[in-house]
Amino acid sequence: MKRIAHLSDIHILDPRTPRSSARYRFAAKLVSLGRAVDPRIRARKLARALGAAKAAGADHIVISGDLTELGDESEFEHFAEVLDRARVDEEHVTLVPGNHDAYTSPEGWKKALEGPLRRFAKTSATEPGKIVERGPVALLPIDTSCFQSVVRAGGQFTPDAARAVERRLVDPALRDKAIVLVLHHSPFVQHRTPVMQFLDGLRGWNKVMDLLVRHPRLQVLHGHLHRMVDKVLTVAGGRAGEARVFGAAAVCDDADAGPDGGGEAPRIRLYDVRESGPLVRLATVSS
């Protein structure tokens, strides 16, 4: 694998919204935070982002959570339909759920992987420690979502997940590979107050940090913040200017190009896989 495309925060809606329940419409509007609640526009943005990833020659596409607005079954179906129409090869796509994907049911993600997204189940987040090996890169998709009220947006990186990732990091069979954790929430503290961090942050963030500090090979792709982030870690093993934590902008916040396309290009992230001394690194591709 030479190039990864990173998309995030799609927030797909139920295409039957005008006919769907008042409860769904109310909740979708509430969590859409002022964005137009138009299923066609959201789907169009995803289709354009997938098209841009393919056109850029990406060998693998990572979508780091908030695939849907509420984790409703029909939203997952709609999301799968857009991927199907884009003709993306399931072996070359890795999906993880975000907080929005768990607002409807604690089983929503599991059922989606057994149902409309089953063709992506092999390469997407299931049990912690699962790896998706693609040449010099081993992707570790992690589910940080929790079933909770729509007033909370936090996630959790569990002690189990930390142990499972650690086992992969010390596995001699993966010694020469870049280990890339894919999760929805940022592993950095995002808020000044503990209350806001509780509502919107990642519980167990310090476990991810601990792994990053001790394992210079580890890199992270995340979403949730709806903006691009490059974080350089100034710790032993870190090198000046070399980011190891990458956040992607939200596809749902892209400009709508209308039914005929055109306009501003989708803001997908692209990383090239590069040898950097003894390490394999993801290097951002400037557009």
Ligand SMILES: [Fe+2]
């Ligand atoms: Fe989001």
